[in-house]
Amino acid sequence: MSVLPWATAAWLFAVGIYGVISSRHYVHLIGCLTVIQSATYVVLLSVGYRFGSVAPIFYTRPPSTPAVDPVLQALVLTDIVVGATVTALLLALTLQVHKKRGTVNPERLRPLRK
Amino acid sequence: MTRKVRLLIAALCALLIAPAIAVMILRMPSFGHHPLPYGDAINHATVAERHVTNMVSAVNFDYRAFDTLGEELMLVAAVTGTLVLLRGRRGESVSDRAAQAGSRPVCERSEAVTLACRLFLPLIVAFGVYVILHAQLTPGGGFQGGAIIASGALLLYLGESYRLWRRLVRAQLFDRLEAAGAIVLVLCGLLPMVRGAAFFENVLPLGQTGALISGGLILIENAGVALAVTAGFVLLLVEFLEETRAAADGEES
Numbered sequence: 001m002s003v004l005p006w007a008t009a010a011w012l013f014a015v016g017i018y019g020v021i022s023s024r025h026y027v028h029l030i031g032c033l034t035v036i037q038s039a040t041y042v043v044l045l046s047v048g049y050r051f052g053s054v055a056p057i058f059y060t061r062p063p064s065t066p067a068v069d070p071v072l073q074a075l076v077l078t079d080i081v082v083g084a085t086v087t088a089l090l091l092a093l094t095l096q097v098h099k100k101r102g103t104v105n106p107e108r109l110r111p112l113r114k
Numbered sequence: 115m116t117r118k119v120r121l122l123i124a125a126l127c128a129l130l131i132a133p134a135i136a137v138m139i140l141r142m143p144s145f146g147h148h149p150l151p152y153g154d155a156i157n158h159a160t161v162a163e164r165h166v167t168n169m170v171s172a173v174n175f176d177y178r179a180f181d182t183l184g185e186e187l188m189l190v191a192a193v194t195g196t197l198v199l200l201r202g203r204r205g206e207s208v209s210d211r212a213a214q215a216g217s218r219p220v221c222e223r224s225e226a227v228t229l230a231c232r233l234f235l236p237l238i239v240a241f242g243v244y245v246i247l248h249a250q251l252t253p254g255g256g257f258q259g260g261a262i263i264a265s266g267a268l269l270l271y272l273g274e275s276y277r278l279w280r281r282l283v284r285a286q287l288f289d290r291l292e293a294a295g296a297i298v299l300v301l302c303g304l305l306p307m308v309r310g311a312a313f314f315e316n317v318l319p320l321g322q323t324g325a326l327i328s329g330g331l332i333l334i335e336n337a338g339v340a341l342a343v344t345a346g347f348v349l350l351l352v353e354f355l356e357e358t359r360a361a362a363d364g365e366e367s
Contacts, residue, residue, distance in 0.1 A: 002145040010135055014128070021124045022117070048153060051146040056157055056169035059251050059324065063161040069153025070169035077174065078185045081257045081343070085192035088350045092196040095357060107117065 005046035012039035026094040026104040030087055037083050041076050048072030165320040166250040166329040174255065175332040175339075179314040183299055186339060190296050193346040197289075200353040223273065231273020238266030246340040250329035256336045260343025267348050271355065285352050288345040295342025302335045 012035060019032030048069030054061065056070035098104050153169075160172045174182050246259030271279035303314045311317050318330035327333065 002147075003139050003142070005145050006139040006142045010139060018124070021120055046145060047143075048150065049146050050150060055253070056153070057167060057253060058157075058161055058169070059167040063158060067153075067157050067169070069150040070156055070173050071152050071178075073170045074173040074178065077170065077255075077257060078181070082185060082188050082192070084261075085189045085196075085346065085350075088354075089192045089196045089199075091354070092199040096199050 005042060005049075009039045009042040009046070012036070012042060024105050024107065026097065026106060027091070029106065030090045030094065033090070034083065034087060037079065040079055044072045044076045044079070161323060164316065164329060164332070165323040166332060167324060168250055168252060168254075170253070171249045171255050171329075171332060171336070175249070175335045176314075176316055176329075179303065179331075179335060182335070182339070183303060183314075186296060186299050186342060189346055190292060190342060193292065193349060197349060197353055200357060223275075228273045231269040235266055235269045235273070238269070239263055242266060242344075246336060247326065249336045250332050251324065251326070256339030256341075257343055260340045261347055263340075263344045264347030264351065268351055276355070279355075280352075283348060283352055285349060288349050288352070292342050292345035292349065295338045295340070295345060298338030298341065299335055302331055302338065306331075 016032045016034075016036030016039065019035065020029055023029035023032060048071070050066065050068050053066040053068050056067040056073065058065070058067075094104055097109070101109060103109065156169055156173060156177065160169055160177075161167060164172055164176055166172050166176075242259045242263035244259075245254035245262060246256055249255035249259075267283060270282060306315045306317045307313060309317055314331070316329075316331045318334075320330045321328035
């Protein structure tokens, strides 16, 4: 079962990429982008995991208790926060595209010309 | 490029890359059994070194505070970009005016919704403050707590009215709060240098392990991050909700 976490991450990444390629709507495309991003959460947390250990919080336990890797968890925290705000930025861009071009279908958009 | 061609190219690329990915997956370190040297070093040293019990906060706000500064500035940049895009067309001058609901029918809120929102708003805000204050002890911190408080603020809109939400949540105040949060974090990095310490070195007294006020600079950095995240998320909510309103007279829609 040791390949399951990595395979899950690869699957999430592939599904997200397929969604981006075949997207007909920018909001859908941004959703697919967050699916791709969630693959990185799975990889990071799986790398930091260790069987038979606790969360890296030593409020009620001595620091010698085996615990999972806090560095990877801090990375995932960063990942999630930045992902949320960048999603907001992308959605704002989508609104802008809709106002200027009247469509949010990537296939209908042509390069801007003067 | 048509959709069919694009999918065909993607399928070809996938066929090329798939074996490489399969090999990579099979050769990854065995899940749950491989060594974690950095994490172990932090787990063993931090409680004695920094007097905090939440290792994730210690990594975020002390050992790698420099990276958190980058993350925080990225967040502020993304929020600013969103505000510029959404507010730009409406104009800065109207950013603080309550909007009309426009052509949407104004639905009467059921009393149950209003009651639930009034009950839960203070609870959610209190929980958010708790999560922020206990970052150095238990799971939580400025990022998580800030997001909780911002989502609690949305209950004002859900339970009361759009007008009240806009009256209480002043966009220009939150603009300043967000900047203040970022400035607090930058100062936490720069001020230790005045004393001859390194950037973001924890120069404050560390306090007693397990106490609410412990961890020195971690507490203040955390407050700065909480301020910036709360204000940033609230501003995003304000601006996206503004998008649904109707334009007032003489305004670009």
